Amino acid sequence: MADLPLGARRLGIRPLGAVRRTRARPPRRRRRWTGWGFVAPFLVVFAFALVAPIGYAIYLSLFREQLIGGNSFVAFANYRQALADPQFWSSVRRVATLLAVQVPVMLILALLAALALDSARLRWAPLYRLAIFLPYAVPAVVASLMWGFVYGAQFGLVSRLSSALHVGLPDPLSGSWVLASIGNVVTWEFVGYNMLIFYAALRSVPGDLYEAAEIDGASPLRIARSIKLPALRPAMVVAVVFSIIGTLQLFNEPNILHWLAPDTIPPNFTPNMYAYNLSFSGQEYNYSATIAVIMGILTMLAAGGVQWLGRRRMA
Amino acid sequence: MTATTTPARTAGRAGAAQPRRAKRASGRGGSQKRHSLILSLLMTVMLLYALLPLFWLLVNSSKTPGALFSTFGLWFGGPFALWSNVHQVLTYDHGIFVRWLANTLLYVVVGAGGATFLATLAGYGLAKYDFPGRRGVFAVVLGAVAVPGTALAVPTFLLFSDLHLTNTPWSVILPSLVSPFGLYLIWVYAQDAVPAELLEAARIDGASEVRTFFQISLRLLTPGVVTVLLFTVVATWNNYFLPLIMLSTPQWYPLTVGLNDWDQQSFTAGGQAIYNLVITGSLLTVIPIMIAFLIMQRYWRSGLAAGSVKQ
Numbered sequence: 001m002a003d004l005p006l007g008a009r010r011l012g013i014r015p016l017g018a019v020r021r022t023r024a025r026p027p028r029r030r031r032r033w034t035g036w037g038f039v040a041p042f043l044v045v046f047a048f049a050l051v052a053p054i055g056y057a058i059y060l061s062l063f064r065e066q067l068i069g070g071n072s073f074v075a076f077a078n079y080r081q082a083l084a085d086p087q088f089w090s091s092v093r094r095v096a097t098l099l100a101v102q103v104p105v106m107l108i109l110a111l112l113a114a115l116a117l118d119s120a121r122l123r124w125a126p127l128y129r130l131a132i133f134l135p136y137a138v139p140a141v142v143a144s145l146m147w148g149f150v151y152g153a154q155f156g157l158v159s160r161l162s163s164a165l166h167v168g169l170p171d172p173l174s175g176s177w178v179l180a181s182i183g184n185v186v187t188w189e190f191v192g193y194n195m196l197i198f199y200a201a202l203r204s205v206p207g208d209l210y211e212a213a214e215i216d217g218a219s220p221l222r223i224a225r226s227i228k229l230p231a232l233r234p235a236m237v238v239a240v241v242f243s244i245i246g247t248l249q250l251f252n253e254p255n256i257l258h259w260l261a262p263d264t265i266p267p268n269f270t271p272n273m274y275a276y277n278l279s280f281s282g283q284e285y286n287y288s289a290t291i292a293v294i295m296g297i298l299t300m301l302a303a304g305g306v307q308w309l310g311r312r313r314m315a
Numbered sequence: 316m317t318a319t320t321t322p323a324r325t326a327g328r329a330g331a332a333q334p335r336r337a338k339r340a341s342g343r344g345g346s347q348k349r350h351s352l353i354l355s356l357l358m359t360v361m362l363l364y365a366l367l368p369l370f371w372l373l374v375n376s377s378k379t380p381g382a383l384f385s386t387f388g389l390w391f392g393g394p395f396a397l398w399s400n401v402h403q404v405l406t407y408d409h410g411i412f413v414r415w416l417a418n419t420l421l422y423v424v425v426g427a428g429g430a431t432f433l434a435t436l437a438g439y440g441l442a443k444y445d446f447p448g449r450r451g452v453f454a455v456v457l458g459a460v461a462v463p464g465t466a467l468a469v470p471t472f473l474l475f476s477d478l479h480l481t482n483t484p485w486s487v488i489l490p491s492l493v494s495p496f497g498l499y500l501i502w503v504y505a506q507d508a509v510p511a512e513l514l515e516a517a518r519i520d521g522a523s524e525v526r527t528f529f530q531i532s533l534r535l536l537t538p539g540v541v542t543v544l545l546f547t548v549v550a551t552w553n554n555y556f557l558p559l560i561m562l563s564t565p566q567w568y569p570l571t572v573g574l575n576d577w578d579q580q581s582f583t584a585g586g587q588a589i590y591n592l593v594i595t596g597s598l599l600t601v602i603p604i605m606i607a608f609l610i611m612q613r614y615w616r617s618g619l620a621a622g623s624v625k626q
Contacts, residue, residue, distance in 0.1 A: 009469075017433070019489070032446055032447065033446055033447075034444055034446070034524050035440045035441070035443075035444025035445065035446035035449060036440075036446050036448075037440070037524070037525075038436045038437060038439055038440025038444065038528075039436070039437045039440040039441060039446075039452055040439075041433050041436060041437070042433040042434065042436060042437035042456075043437070043452065044509055045433060045489065045492045045493050046456070046459070046493050048460055048489065049469065049471065049489050049490045049492060049493050050462065050490075050495075052474055053467055053471040053473070053474045054462075054467070054468040054470060056470060056473060056474040056477075057469070057470030057473065057474075058505065060470075060473060068506055069456050109361070112357075113358065113361055116354050116357070116358055119351075119354070121349065121350055121351040121354055122351065122355060122358060123350040123355055124355075126364075127360070128358045128359075128362055130609070130612060131362045131365050131366055132358075132361055132362060132365045133365075133612075134365060134366070134369070134605065134608070135365050135368075135369070136549075137549060137601075137604050137605050137608040138369070138553075138601055138604075138605075139552065139553035139555065139570075139571050139600060139601070139604070140553060140571075141553075141555050141571040141572075141574055142372075142556055142571075142574070142597040143368070144370055144428070145366045145574065145575070145578055145593060145594075145597055146369075146371065146597065147368060148578075149375075149388075149590075149594070150368065150371065150388070151372075156388075157371070157388045157389065160387065160388060186528045188364065188365070188368065191361075191365075192365060193316050200563075225371055249465040249466050251465050251468075251556050252465075252556060254553050255556075256575055259578065259579050259582045260582075272465055272468075272469075272556075275469045276468075276469060276556075276560065279469055279472065279473070279560075280560075285473055286328065288469055288473075289469070289470060289473060290468060292469045292470050293470075296462070296468060299466060300462075
């Protein structure tokens with residue numbers, strides 16, 4: 001086991017090395033090596049805290065702790081096990097549902113809010129901008145605890161309202177609603193953040209462009225389509241990429257609400273919760289690392305795909 | 316019941332301060348455009364959605380444990396117990412909350428401060444110097460922007476536990492020191508903010524590169540650095556998964572993990588339910604970061620603009 005970090009470093013650098021392409025460099029300035037002095041401290045920590053764990057996880061995922069023979073190389077057996085594991089797939093299905101429903105809802109709300117802020121037709125726009133962005137500063141733990149109290153059975157607002165108004169509001173933590181309830185917490189936390197990304201992109205359009213368009217007789221709809229949408233595209237790519245990453249890697253909110261609803265939020269609710277619980281309750285480190293690697297690859301593929309699509313459309 | 320007027324009045328005063336600031340800002344070409352009432356109504360719905368849970372937190376921090384159950388959640392009720400709740404939070408379990416606050420500050424100062432410093436040095440180095448392997452470094456770091464911290468938590472734990480680093484402050488601080496996104500922001504910012512001619516002039520005057528960086532460039536980079544600092548401070552203050560996975564003794568917990576520990580007490584057999592402490596502790600956790608956030612809010616936009624518009 002002593003040589004693991006060394007092996008990890010070797011393995012860890014390989015997948016990233018693929019990006020190291022040789023390209024024509026611009027003419028070099030005099031002090032050739034000075035730049036390394038500035039970059040080196042970052043790279044040392046980067047290698048230790050980011051590259052090495054990735055490499056080590058890949059290394060672990062290729063081994064298995066066995067009763068006979070101890071720790072042994074099993075190649076892709078862990079991956080085959082994961083791909084046939086219904087527990088893993090049900091966790092992937094849940095985040096995929098969130099990705100398909102919650103992310104579009106959140107981004108459309110954010111986009112509409114950003115357009116409203118930028119429209120000059122909204123009184124006190126900065127007040128709205130600040131207030132809607134404020135939840136982003138709230139730690140996910142506090143956000144989940146708060147919403148947990150609102151949802152929860154003991155003195156939950158929802159059940160209180162339900163009995164006060166004599167309407168049968170559903171239990172937010174019941175099986176059919178729990179995913180929507182978690183989606184709501186995530187939307188609450190990040191809708192303002194995404195709104196600000198869009199808003200910043202809209203503000204980067206020079207004012208003269210709108211004036212010129214108006215003088216040329218362009219309708220508001222035409223301005224929206226020909227000026228605002230193209231200006232928003234890079235921001236859209238960023239927002240979608242961050243949302244994909246955040247959703248596929250969802251952990252904090254369900255892990256905290258898990259205590260309120262252990263039956264409807266099982267330990268394998270999201271892939272990250274599954275990996276965490278495999279490590280801590282199950283001591284299945286190798287399998288846990290495998291899940292983490294698979295989700296890392298899935299995340300990178302999805303994020304990269306969106307970036308590629310965004311760039312192709314722009315060209 | 317009379318005690319309930321105090322928080323209501325303070326809340327009203329805080330609310331009144333904001334529209335005054337808001338007045339000076341009007342949108343582009345706002346002179347000829349009318350304000351739309353429907354737009355205001357729709358945006359007010361979103362504003363209420365954003366603020367209601369925070370209002371709930373404030374209201375319920377002022378309640379006794381009994382009143383939490385017996386009074387309506389969205390308004391004050393029962394005896395005003397905010398100060399006694401705060402006192403209880405700070406003294407419960409020999410003042411463990413204060414210890415968590417100190418830990419959080421340690422992680423923020425060393426982790427976020429260190430991350431900002433390293434990202435600034437490296438982003439500046441990449442923007443202003445050409446050196447062998449520069450493109451490779453840039454590609455690798457940019458690739459890492461997309462690697463989410465949460466995806467790394469389990470692998471980092473596995474590595475650190477083999478190195479016997481878990482359950483130490485280092486296990487939380489070291490991973491926080493890496494901010495590829497911060498590096499990227501500084502790189503974008505440094506390209507325009509630090510003119511090459513200025514660096515050339517400093518070189519001709521015989522200043523060393525390090526001295527030039529600290530005495531000239533750093534000053535020009537300040538807005539970018541503050542933006543990165545803000546992002547990293549919020550990220551470390553709010554960090555939950557990493558410390559949860561790394562730390563096993565409450566002595567090293569940050570506020571987030573500690574609060575969750577308190578919350579879980581009520582679900583474990585024989586545990587004492589301390590909802591009022593969880594709620595008031597949450598409020599105390601949120602207040603400092605919100606103040607920092609509101610004071611420096613203009614930097615957020617510039618940071619987000621640099622991150623999303625310039626590609």
